[in-house]
Amino acid sequence: MNNYSTFGTALHRLAILCYVLFALFPLFWLLKVSVTPNDLLYSEGVRMWPSRMSFEHFRFVLAHSAFPVFFRNSMIVAGATAVIVTLLASLSGYALSRFTFRGKYWLVALMLLTQMFPLVMLVAPIFKMLSPLGLTNSLTGLVVVYTAFNIPFATFLMQSFFDGIPKELEEAAKIDGATQFMAFRQIVLPLTLPGIAATLGFVFTAAWSELLFALMLISGNSAATFPVGLLTFVSKFSVDFGQMMAAGVLALIPACLFFLFIQRYLVQGLTAGAVKG
Amino acid sequence: MASIDIRNVRKNFGIVSVLHGVDLSIENGEFVVLVGPSGCGKSTLLRMIAGLEEVTEGEIRIDGMRVNERAPKDRDIAMVFQSYALYPHMNVAENMSYGLRIRKAAREKITAAVSNAARKLELQPLLARRPKALSGGQRQRVAMGRAIVRQPKAFLFDEPLSNLDARLREQMRAEIKKLHRDLGATSIYVTHDQIEAMTLADRIVAMHEGVVQQVGSPLQLYDRPANLFVAGFIGSPAMNFLSARYEVGAGTAGARLPDGTLIGLSSGYQLEEGAAVTLGIRPEHVEMSPGSESSLRATVDLIEPTGFGIILHLGLHGLPFNVFTLERAALTAGPTVTVAFPPQHLHLFDETGMRALESSLQKGKG
Ligand SMILES: Nc1ncnc2c1ncn2[C@@H]1O[C@H](COP(=O)(O)OP(=O)(O)OP(=O)(O)O)[C@@H](O)[C@H]1O
Numbered sequence: 001m002n003n004y005s006t007f008g009t010a011l012h013r014l015a016i017l018c019y020v021l022f023a024l025f026p027l028f029w030l031l032k033v034s035v036t037p038n039d040l041l042y043s044e045g046v047r048m049w050p051s052r053m054s055f056e057h058f059r060f061v062l063a064h065s066a067f068p069v070f071f072r073n074s075m076i077v078a079g080a081t082a083v084i085v086t087l088l089a090s091l092s093g094y095a096l097s098r099f100t101f102r103g104k105y106w107l108v109a110l111m112l113l114t115q116m117f118p119l120v121m122l123v124a125p126i127f128k129m130l131s132p133l134g135l136t137n138s139l140t141g142l143v144v145v146y147t148a149f150n151i152p153f154a155t156f157l158m159q160s161f162f163d164g165i166p167k168e169l170e171e172a173a174k175i176d177g178a179t180q181f182m183a184f185r186q187i188v189l190p191l192t193l194p195g196i197a198a199t200l201g202f203v204f205t206a207a208w209s210e211l212l213f214a215l216m217l218i219s220g221n222s223a224a225t226f227p228v229g230l231l232t233f234v235s236k237f238s239v240d241f242g243q244m245m246a247a248g249v250l251a252l253i254p255a256c257l258f259f260l261f262i263q264r265y266l267v268q269g270l271t272a273g274a275v276k277g
Numbered sequence: 278m279a280s281i282d283i284r285n286v287r288k289n290f291g292i293v294s295v296l297h298g299v300d301l302s303i304e305n306g307e308f309v310v311l312v313g314p315s316g317c318g319k320s321t322l323l324r325m326i327a328g329l330e331e332v333t334e335g336e337i338r339i340d341g342m343r344v345n346e347r348a349p350k351d352r353d354i355a356m357v358f359q360s361y362a363l364y365p366h367m368n369v370a371e372n373m374s375y376g377l378r379i380r381k382a383a384r385e386k387i388t389a390a391v392s393n394a395a396r397k398l399e400l401q402p403l404l405a406r407r408p409k410a411l412s413g414g415q416r417q418r419v420a421m422g423r424a425i426v427r428q429p430k431a432f433l434f435d436e437p438l439s440n441l442d443a444r445l446r447e448q449m450r451a452e453i454k455k456l457h458r459d460l461g462a463t464s465i466y467v468t469h470d471q472i473e474a475m476t477l478a479d480r481i482v483a484m485h486e487g488v489v490q491q492v493g494s495p496l497q498l499y500d501r502p503a504n505l506f507v508a509g510f511i512g513s514p515a516m517n518f519l520s521a522r523y524e525v526g527a528g529t530a531g532a533r534l535p536d537g538t539l540i541g542l543s544s545g546y547q548l549e550e551g552a553a554v555t556l557g558i559r560p561e562h563v564e565m566s567p568g569s570e571s572s573l574r575a576t577v578d579l580i581e582p583t584g585f586g587i588i589l590h591l592g593l594h595g596l597p598f599n600v601f602t603l604e605r606a607a608l609t610a611g612p613t614v615t616v617a618f619p620p621q622h623l624h625l626f627d628e629t630g631m632r633a634l635e636s637s638l639q640k641g642k643g
């Protein structure tokens with residue numbers, strides 16, 4: 001019995017390890033290429049680590065390319081999208097979770113429907129709509145589009161978090177003297193922090209890495225986001241892999257910082273002890 | 278402290294009607310217990326008094342003021358939920374003071390109220406803990422504490438003890454009774470538990486399918502149940518029922534069982550000769566002495582010793598029939614026993630299931 005469970009645990013850990021290695025390998029490769037000097041990139045064959053490291057690519061990307069502009073644009077777009085979507089999705093998710101109202105069924109159906117179209121189909125009509133409004137080639141336009149596309153899923157996500165919070169907590173608060181909104185603000189919202197963190201993270205990364213709309217709606221470097229910017233390292237005759245990977249590594253930093261920041265809210269069990277059974 | 282008046286209150290959920298006109302007057306300081314089978318609308322009634330459900334029809338008054346349209350926060354009542362509903366992100370002290378804090382009470386007043394309640398409920402060492410670090414009984418106490426710190430007009434309890442184990446439940450039951458004695462607050466208490474209902478209540482309200490069946494003191498409901506439902510619901514093990522026909526002779530009245538046995542009744546009833554009736558007798562009132570006039574033979578199906586007494590599951594003409602006795606001798610009862618029904622303990626219900634009204638017998642003739 002004991003032997004078996006030790007063996008089982010070992011197997012379990014091994015499986016997780018394999019998965020982690022598998023998931024992290026591309027990131028490792030990104031890092032490896034970014035620190036490989038150009039002259040060694042093709043000459044050394046396939047190696048796990050170059051014989052000589054250099055940060056020349058990073059230096060170049062930061063000092064001589066438009067990358068800092070892309071980076072700033074991406075921060076603005078992803079940050080604004082994440083905040084706006086999470087705010088709206090919290091409110092709509094709460095409404096879907098707690099209230100019954102006319103047309104709720106159809107509203108949910110409609111939101112599901114929007115998730116079914118391949119985005120490529122929508123690029124042309126959206127361009128058509130945004131250009132007379134002056135929203136093409138602008139960060140605001142991107143924020144509007146990303147917000148629209150992320151809200152349905154984020155709403156469902158938030159709804160499921162609200163569903164997990166017992167209704168009685170709010171009822172107790174109301175009897176204690178709170179208004180509906182106070183009960184939401186003081187009781188429900190603090191308990192939904194993990195959900196809010198998850199939604200923020202999800203929307204942020206989705207907006208951060210979106211390429212299709214950014215490519216179609218933005219022309220020129222001034223409003224380009226970082227995924228679009230990465231493509232500038234691809235020239236007609238060659239791809240500058242070293243610089244591209246260096247830019248990629250830099251682009252990972254905010255996403256990592258962001259998750260580091262929200263991870264303490266992602267822990268489970270915040271509602272433990274609220275109700276029994 | 279307040280009185281609560283419920284006048285012809287109805288509740289529909291969509292097309293489903295759950296309460297069909299409930300009337301109830303609860304006096305200042307009274308402890309009223311609502312009992313009834315699952316789904317009869319007890320919680321719904323309680324939640325309507327709290328303001329968590331809308332009143333479809335009728336009127337609820339607290340202290341003479343109509344509150345139908347008032348939000349829960351403006352009714353000044355407290356409620357203890359079955360699930361306790363403690364705020365998980367607040368510690369015990371914060372949980373208890375939440376109501377006072379959002380009413381912007383003075384800080385000293387809040388501290389005093391919390392420490393006072395904590396002392397009453399022996400929660401002082403736990404004040405800094407979060408609910409998840411408490412046992413079920415402690416959580417229950419915090420829920421009670423949260424209710425009492427505010428000194429509301431009335432307390433509502435929805436099966437507050439049903440998540441506790443039997444021993445803790447007994448202990449908390451006594452605490453609640455003491456608390457009510459000390460605070461004297463108007464309380465409405467929903468429970469499934471017979472003993473809780475009998476021990477706590479000033480008055481019991483027995484409900485069935487959204488209709489109040491009987492309101493009265495615990496002993497009134499036990500001694501003189503108004504109908505078959507109350508008779509069968511109050512008391513454990515439950516009352517035995519036998520169908521019979523009412524017979525009245527010179528100075529005597531009796532109920533004739535289908536097998537021809539005549540069971541003597543202590544008084545006459547306002548019933549027609551030959552009317553179909555249901556005879557009820559509690560298991561603890563059945564006598565097991567042989568030889569009496571209207572005694573019956575019953576087969577023994579099962580013997581259940583409870584320690585305190587013994588429950589005999591009998592078959593009487595093929596129908597199940599229970600007897601509760603304190604006599605240890607019953608443990609070795611043979612395949613059949615003789616049972617007799619003392620007339621003073623018999624309940625008679627008419628065809629509609631209502632308690633039959635007694636009438637004075639004309640003794641003799643002329
Ligand atoms: N929100 C609701 N929508 C529709 N029907 C409801 C709703 N709440 C309660 N009911 C119905 O109303 C009836 C009474 O419910 P209620 O919760 O008051 O019963 P109860 O007497 O408290 O039962 P229990 O002892 O099981 O708690 C039930 O048949 C229930 O299905």
Ligand SMILES: [Mg+2]
Nearest residue numbers: 319320321435
């Ligand atoms: Mg209930």
